[in-house]
Amino acid sequence: MTNLAINSDRLWDSLMQLAKIGATPKGGVCRLALTDLDKEGRDLFIRWCEEAGCSISVDGIGNIFARRPGRNNDLPPIMTGSHLDSQPTGGRFDGAYGVMAGLEVIRTLNDMGYETEAPLEVVAWTNEEGSRFAPAMLGSGAFTKQLDPAWCLEREDPDGKTVIEELKRIGYAGDKPIGEHDCAAYFEAHIEQGPILEAEEKTIGVVSGAQGQRWYEVTVRGQEAHAGPTPMARRRDALVGAAKMVQAVNEIGLEHKPLACSTCGMMQVMPNSRNVIPGQVWFTVDFRHPNDEVLSQMDRALRLRFTEVAYAHNLELDIDEIWSFPATPFDAECVAAVRKGAEEGGFAHMDIVSGAGHDAVYMARVAPTGMIFVPCEDGISHNEIENATPEDLSAGCNVLLRAMVEMADRPRQAKAA
Amino acid sequence: MTNLAINSDRLWDSLMQLAKIGATPKGGVCRLALTDLDKEGRDLFIRWCEEAGCSISVDGIGNIFARRPGRNNDLPPIMTGSHLDSQPTGGRFDGAYGVMAGLEVIRTLNDMGYETEAPLEVVAWTNEEGSRFAPAMLGSGAFTKQLDPAWCLEREDPDGKTVIEELKRIGYAGDKPIGEHDCAAYFEAHIEQGPILEAEEKTIGVVSGAQGQRWYEVTVRGQEAHAGPTPMARRRDALVGAAKMVQAVNEIGLEHKPLACSTCGMMQVMPNSRNVIPGQVWFTVDFRHPNDEVLSQMDRALRLRFTEVAYAHNLELDIDEIWSFPATPFDAECVAAVRKGAEEGGFAHMDIVSGAGHDAVYMARVAPTGMIFVPCEDGISHNEIENATPEDLSAGCNVLLRAMVEMADRPRQAKAA
Structure with missing residues (x-):
């Protein structure tokens, strides 16, 4: 096991080839879920997996599973993966890295002729970003039954097109039933999307769990009127009220720093x-x-301060909590396998909490789960200038390889004991 | 002259028929400039004017002139008018009232067999609202050479369609040269679009002039980043900065009340x-x-406070003053003719300053100009619930009739003196 090492150049080349699909002039990627470009990315991933000897299956919400057999194919697989869709002005590594790292693990094991006890699978989850279809992590949410699969398929994009319509249009409404799939353990490699590893000069983040999240949609209603002859004192300006609420959101985050994050990302006037x-x-x-x-404290502060602003400006207010996600600790054995992989590989590492949502957070509800973070430049993600070094990406993939092999071979060891 | 009276029911009926074109479910009007609906409104106006014996001409930017001959057709005409385009969620009276009131003046004079000394003209100006093509008052701006006509024709809507393309498409790129047109005096009847007449219980606003205006476009640039793992302290959130600027704009208006108005109407994130x-x-x-x-004080306050916010949040800032309009006093004789018309008609009246921009404000640069305001319900305009009473609209039209006849017959009286 000590001589296990992935092919760094091949991993980087695959990432760069994938990044051409939906490449933006500023060096980023725009590959929104279930668009023609997403289909192109999916097709390429499947071709590479088939060339690596994997069998492919696609479920009813378009999640793609590439399977490398083990010695004992009655065992549930050790899975890894992430997503191929991007933000509208996204980067080359968010999601793509986790999928390509999984593929590189399989290619490396093929090169070495290494057969694991349990089978391995690489999965590409549908619509992780949530920027075309809300909510985010739709594919893994449906797979893990944390979201109702039928409801997921009817989600609409801003033009009113549904997930199922778009799946059918691009040919990825698969015949495999959603979620009828055992999983012995799930790992996900991902760029940190934050600045902590870089600041601490660590190569590997051993992710101990994920932050809780709450998503709201807020509507403020005042009174449309002509901007010229309507005296200031008589106005019911919905944007003036909303601007104060945006500030309140920012203040609530600052009041609970350093761990709280609060963001208003969309606004329509x-x-x-x-x-x-x-x-x-x-x-x-x-x-x-x-x-x-x-x-919950932040939630109460939001409701109180928004109500105060609405009252002061004579505005109507609707606060709709559309999604919430409790804080999620990861599986102790999976976390230990990641830490051991980092130690054996000789990589500087630290424990870290994931601030972003990931498919792994849903998987943690149904299977032992761990994540591996690698640094990204200046902590910037969801941005076309998102960047990571080939060396760090290679290190994360090596840790993934070790953690997967560790877990895949564990049942055999258990039997031998 | 004392028995002059317009036909209130006919004026109301014409307004209601016109309001069907682009009618919205909430009782308003969406008839954006140079759309198919605008063409429909224009066609109806021209048909009614021709039925009233007027000759029609259309200039190169689509302004429509309906002319009723006088006894001495060498005299420059007394003009009135307004616009047929609306806001996206506009009302039934803004603009439409001034055009229909002009038509009703001509129909009334026809009924009475009254021939004025100077000819009369009713004009419908192109793209007054500025909501499809910026800036506002494009047709009257080009006509009065306050805006370069060639530049006006190249303005683009949000989809990149130009004024001249859309004029040609709907058949209203006329052959009359823009602005080659004498004008002895210009009157415009309009709903107040503010709450003052209603609050003061006056039927007629004798408009003494128009407020100055400044329009800005502001761009705030920060740093896109993932909302989850980016600590609050490291953020460069452009919306948090913009929200503080929206509040600064509101405060600047409040600091100069009661006469100042300040509004952020559009925002894109x-x-x-x-x-x-x-x-x-x-x-x-x-x-x-x-x-x-x-x-100018407000302008300096805006630049200072926006710069402070941008500095505090580490944001880049561009402030572009795209349009400014000095305060415009109206012509003393025209204002007096409006006041006399209100007195002779027995209508409660008061002097008032226009807070909104109107085609009359451009016309005041090239011809003696006056305006007549009538109350609108709750002072609300640029809104589908915009409303005015048939009685007030009739009163305003009667004042317009008297003022136009007064000015049209003045040259004859002058000659006879």
Whole structure:
């Protein structure tokens, strides 16, 4: 096991080839879920997996499973993966790295002629980003039955197209039943999407679990009126109210630092005309914290302060908590396998909590799960300038390889004991 | 002259028929400039004018002139009018009233067999609202050479379609040269679009002039990043900065009340994804005040406070003043003719300053100009619930009739003296 090493150049080349699909002029990627470009990325992934000797299956929500047999194919597989879809102005590594790292693990084992006891699988989950279809992590949410699969298939993009329509259109509405799939353990390699590893000069983040999240949609209603002759004192300006709420969201995050995050990412102003006082504003709120009790405090603060602003400005207010996700600790054995992989590989590492949602967070509800983080430049992600070094990506993939082999061979060892 | 009276029912019926074109479910109108619906409104107006014996001409930017001959057709005409385009969620009276009131003046004079000394003209100006093509008042701006006509024709809507393309498409790129047209005086009847007449229980606003205006486009640039794992302290959130700027705009208006108005009407957030910290926000600012020196103070306050916010949040800032309009006093004789018309008609009236931009404000640069305001319900305009009473609309039209006849017959009286 000590001479296990992936092919760094091959991993990097695969990432760069994949990044051409939906490449943006600024060096990023725009490959929204279930678009023609997503199909192109999926087709390439499947071709590479088949060339590596894997068998492919696709489930009813388009999750792709590439399977490398083990010695004992009655054992449930050790799985790894991530997603191929991106943000509208996304980077080359978010999601793509986890899928390509899984493929590189299989290619490496093929090169070495190493047969694991349990089979291995690499999965590409559908619509992780949530930027085309809300909510995020739709494919893994349906797979793990944390979301109702039928409901997931009916989610609509901003143009009213549904997930199932778009799956059928690109040929990825597979025949495998959603979630009818055992899993002995799940690992996911991912760029950190934050600045901590870089600041601490660590190569590997041993992820101990994920922050809780709450997502809100807020509608503020005032009174449309002409911007010229309507005296300030008589206005019911929905944007002035919403602007104060955006500030309140920011303050609530700052009040619970360093671990809290709070963001208003989307805003739509109605009627959005420069000489009309806005009559309605819709915006989103994203709260995150590793402690559910703190999230509940943040929730209460949001409701109180938004209500105060609405009252002061004579505005109507709807707060809709559209999604919540409790804080999720990962499996102790999987976390230990990642830590051991980092130690054996000789990589500087630290424990870390995931601030972002990942497919692994849903998988943790149904199977022993662990994650491996590698640094990304300046902690920037969900941005076309997202960057990571070939060396760090290679290190994370080596840790993934060791952790998967460790877990895949464990049942055999158990039997031999 | 004392028995002059328009036909209130006919005026109301014409307004209601016109309001069917682009009618919205909430009782308003969406008839954006140079759309198919705008063409339909224009066609109806022309048909009614021809039925009233007028000759029609259309200039190169689609302004429509309906002319009723006088006894001396060598005299420049007394003109009135307004616009047929609406806001996206506009009302039934903004603009439409001024055009239909002009038509009703001609129909009334026809009924009475009254021939004025100077000819009369009713004009429908192109793209007054500025909501499809910026800036506002494009047709009257080109006509009065306050805007370069060639530049006006190249303005683009959000889809990149130009004014001239759309004029040709709907058949309203006329052959009359833009602005080659004398005008002895211009009147415009309009709903107040503010709450003052209603609050003061006056039927007629004798408009003494128009507020100055400044329009800005502001771009705030920060750093797109993932909303989860990016600690609050490291963020460069463009929306948090923009929200503080929206509040600063509101405060600047309040600091110069009661006459100042300040509004952010449009906002676009990039990339507008709920789990991405906004990297860029674009928004508009609209400042109005009857005193240009106060507008300059407001301008300085905006630049100072926006710069402070940008500095505090480590954001880049562009402030582009895209349009400014000095405060405009109206012609003393025209204002007096409106006041006399209100007195002779027995209508409660008061002097008032226009807070909104109107085609009359451009016309005031090239011809003696006056305006007549009538109340609108709750002062609300640029809104589908915009409303006015048939009685008030009739009163305003009667004042318009008297003022136009007064001015049209004045040259004859002058000659006879």
